Amino acid sequence: MNAVNVAPCILVVFGGTGDLTHRKLIPALYNLEHQNLLSSRFAVVAVGRRDKTDEEYRNEAYNSVKKYSRFEINDDIWNNLCKRLFYKKLDFLNIEGYAGLNAFLSVIDNEFQTEGNRVYYLATRPENFEIIIENLHISKMAVNTQKPWQRIVIEKPFGNNLASARQLNKKISEVFSERNIYRIDHYLGKEMVQSIMGVRFFNTLFEPLWSNKYIDNIQISSCETIGIENRGEYYEKTGALGDMVQNHMLQMLALLAMEPPEDFNAEAIRDEKVKALSSVKEVTPCSAESVVLGQYLEGEVEGRKVPGYRQERKVSPESETETFAALKTELDNPRWKGVPFYIRTGKRLAAKTTDIVIQLKPSANISSSVYSGTQEPNLLVIKIQPKEELFIQFNTKKPGIQWKVCPVKMTYCQKCKVCEAEANSPEAYEKLIIDVINGDSTLFTRWDEVEKSWAFIEKIKVLKEKGKCRLSYYKPGTWGPEESDRLLERDGRHWWNL
Numbered sequence: 001m002n003a004v005n006v007a008p009c010i011l012v013v014f015g016g017t018g019d020l021t022h023r024k025l026i027p028a029l030y031n032l033e034h035q036n037l038l039s040s041r042f043a044v045v046a047v048g049r050r051d052k053t054d055e056e057y058r059n060e061a062y063n064s065v066k067k068y069s070r071f072e073i074n075d076d077i078w079n080n081l082c083k084r085l086f087y088k089k090l091d092f093l094n095i096e097g098y099a100g101l102n103a104f105l106s107v108i109d110n111e112f113q114t115e116g117n118r119v120y121y122l123a124t125r126p127e128n129f130e131i132i133i134e135n136l137h138i139s140k141m142a143v144n145t146q147k148p149w150q151r152i153v154i155e156k157p158f159g160n161n162l163a164s165a166r167q168l169n170k171k172i173s174e175v176f177s178e179r180n181i182y183r184i185d186h187y188l189g190k191e192m193v194q195s196i197m198g199v200r201f202f203n204t205l206f207e208p209l210w211s212n213k214y215i216d217n218i219q220i221s222s223c224e225t226i227g228i229e230n231r232g233e234y235y236e237k238t239g240a241l242g243d244m245v246q247n248h249m250l251q252m253l254a255l256l257a258m259e260p261p262e263d264f265n266a267e268a269i270r271d272e273k274v275k276a277l278s279s280v281k282e283v284t285p286c287s288a289e290s291v292v293l294g295q296y297l298e299g300e301v302e303g304r305k306v307p308g309y310r311q312e313r314k315v316s317p318e319s320e321t322e323t324f325a326a327l328k329t330e331l332d333n334p335r336w337k338g339v340p341f342y343i344r345t346g347k348r349l350a351a352k353t354t355d356i357v358i359q360l361k362p363s364a365n366i367s368s369s370v371y372s373g374t375q376e377p378n379l380l381v382i383k384i385q386p387k388e389e390l391f392i393q394f395n396t397k398k399p400g401i402q403w404k405v406c407p408v409k410m411t412y413c414q415k416c417k418v419c420e421a422e423a424n425s426p427e428a429y430e431k432l433i434i435d436v437i438n439g440d441s442t443l444f445t446r447w448d449e450v451e452k453s454w455a456f457i458e459k460i461k462v463l464k465e466k467g468k469c470r471l472s473y474y475k476p477g478t479w480g481p482e483e484s485d486r487l488l489e490r491d492g493r494h495w496w497n498l
């Protein structure tokens with residue numbers, strides 16, 4: 001999973017005028033060009049339903065780069081990318097235009113010598129995924145050859161529930177083989193999420209501690225201050241469980257909990273992740289109290305009045321959709337028996353922060369008259385965003401005449417790296433785009449992972465429907481409903497809001 005290959009190909013983005021393309025994909029492509037990571041035999045074709053010339057599209061793309069790229073725009077670099085960026089109008093729901101698209105791609109292929117390789121990136125609304133795949137199939141634009149190759153990238157959400165995910169997967173698998181399917185979970189492209197394996201498997205300092213022998217509990221939190229923005233229609237179908245837990249949160253859990261892979265390649269790593277996900281204990285009626293679901297009320301954020309979830313656009317005024325979820329789960333295997341994994345995610349919370357806290361068990365205490373004070377637990381904290389940081393909290397002697405211990409912190413800050421070039425971490429999408437071009441699916445979810453995760457969420461949704469997991473309400477700017485704190489207090493623990 002190391003080599004940065006810059007294979008020749010055309011990246012065809014369906015949904016080329018959409019928000020994701022402008023906020024994430026185009027800036028990521030510019031950043032790759034900035035680092036000289038794209039082949040000169042690489043081109044991008046943005047496909048959209050609106051009328052637009054290449055020139056108009058390029059101007060819009062330029063503005064997006066200016067606004068969202070992590071590197072300041074440099075006109076020479078931009079021009080290099082720009083001449084390989086094209087716009088093609090197509091009603092992608094209608095088979096008729098596909099022959100024209102195919103012919104257009106052949107012209108681009110000839111011009112840039114892309115060897116007929118194509119990445120089809122589906123950045124449209126999810127309800128269009130199946131029909132686009134079908135149309136690619138009918139028009140023989142996806143034929144599963146090894147050379148040239150055609151790969152498909154599917155954005156989130158992969159279905160709204162287990163049944164729709166299965167149906168979507170069936171459709172894709174009829175057309176593309178698994179090795180050509182790239183299901184995006186952008187969290188896997190985040191630098192510090194990738195670091196989880198680095199920390200775990202390349203350190204004798206941590207490796208021996210990684211089990212129920214020394215770990216007391218693991219907390220995985222992804223908190224946001226924003227509401228659902230203009231995504232009421234989508235969010236009503238997924239809620240926090242489908243939007244965040246099914247994918248990002250369970251993927252982080254899998255990376256933390258999996259056994260060491262036999263090899264550091266896509267299949268071996270994903271095999272282990274699936275095994276970890278299969279060991280996650282399902283929520284049953286008896287363990288329903290280990291799930292807290294919440295919904296934000298109206299209130300104030302940074303002095304600004306914000307609507308409650310039920311007042312958001314395209315949300316039912318009686319909606320029972322959760323915008324917050326906290327849960328306690330356990331893995332049914334010898335390594336993790338007895339160690340709770342607490343997961344928490346929500347909108348309109350006190351801070352935008354994603355982090356993982358690994359809390360160790362207390363050491364065997366020395367009872368001595370010279371020692372006084374309570375012992376704080378050792379923590380290993382992986383801060384994923386906005387800071388990219390890893391710190392260890394441990395105890396040492398407090399300076400002074402008396403013999404007391406106090407907790408101290410040792411920090412590795414990824415963004416404050418000594419070397420300037422390394423200080424500016426790549427955005428998740430940069431890494432993911434390069435990996436697709438490179439044919440490396442390590443950081444993409446395999447179908448069995450998606451299926452296991454949906455099955456886990458499905459059980460909770462059923463219990464919710466039966467009234468076993470009730471909805472609580474919370475004020476914006478807090479850490480969610482009080483029940484979330486009680487979930488840990490019951491176990492004599494608390495959330496680490498670090």
Ligand code: BG6
Binds near residue numbers: 156224243
């Ligand atoms: C997306 C969810 O997958 O992740 C959004 O659909 C959420 O609701 C987003 O806001 C969070 O991503 P990040 O990278 O900002 O943590």
